[in-house]
Amino acid sequence: MTERVQIRLKENGSIRVSGTVDIVAADGTVIETKSDFSLCRCGASKDKPWCDGSHKSCGFTAPEGIPS
Numbered sequence: 821m822t823e824r825v826q827i828r829l830k831e832n833g834s835i836r837v838s839g840t841v842d843i844v845a846a847d848g849t850v851i852e853t854k855s856d857f858s859l860c861r862c863g864a865s866k867d868k869p870w871c872d873g874s875h876k877s878c879g880f881t882a883p884e885g886i887p888s
């Protein structure tokens with residue numbers, strides 16, 4: 821049975837992935853298997869696609885979750 825992964829869009833911040841996922845290249849090759857991390861959605865991270873905390877100082881604002 822596959823474990824469920826949770827993806828949470830945090831208010832004024834990153835996309836939090838809770839659980840273990842494969843990071844896959846365009847050709848389907850697994851680059852890395854990673855657990856419990858944050859993806860940048862502000863565009864300011866110097867370590868994309870990972871969040872490096874830059875959203876806190878760049879003025880990024882976004883609601884929690886997906887706007888309706």
Ligand code: FES
Nearest residue numbers: 860861862871874
């Ligand atoms: S969301 Fe954290 S650096 Fe972009």
